[in-house]
């Protein structure tokens with residue numbers, strides 16, 4: 001699989017470009033350009049120092065990092081964040097501290113989130129009077145049961 005080339009402008013030239021930790025990884029790590037401390041329950045819109053130009057038909061999704069989530073309760077309010085192909089502004093991450101008691105202190109250069117680049121389909125929404133039948137029908141929200149008894 002050859003890598004898709006994506007143009008990036010570095011609004012903060014001291015920090016490295018997003019990068020994948022391992023070959024085959026889906027997410028390229030994004031860094032914070034600022035020190036920020038989040039108290040329990042607090043959220044903050046954190047700059048990453050980069051802007052990108054995605055090719056048409058691609059989207060980049062801003063996902064949380066599972067290690068920070070498991071260890072510190074760090075997540076993203078609007079996960080996954082959607083970076084539209086036409087967006088040329090700085091990518092920002094809306095972090096939130098879900099820990100009930102501990103603050104989270106992040107330092108400039110810390111890896112705070114990961115960017116997953118994907119192809120997507122555009123839909124044409126067509127109004128109809130009735131939808132085709134399916135096995136699931138309108139059952140949802142636990143219709144197949146949960147865990148335990």
Ligand SMILES: O=c1ccn([C@H]2C[C@H](O)[C@@H](COP(=O)(O)OP(=O)(O)OP(=O)(O)O)O2)c(=O)[nH]1
Pocket residue numbers: 062078080081082083084085087090091092093094
């Ligand atoms: O986590 C995110 C989510 C979005 N964006 C930028 C890129 C995206 O293309 C733009 C708009 O995002 P979205 O469509 O999710 O927000 P909206 O509230 O619908 O804003 P808009 O009216 O500008 O579309 O904001 C980020 O930098 N980080």
Ligand SMILES: [Mg+2]
Pocket residue numbers: none
């Ligand atoms: Mg929008």
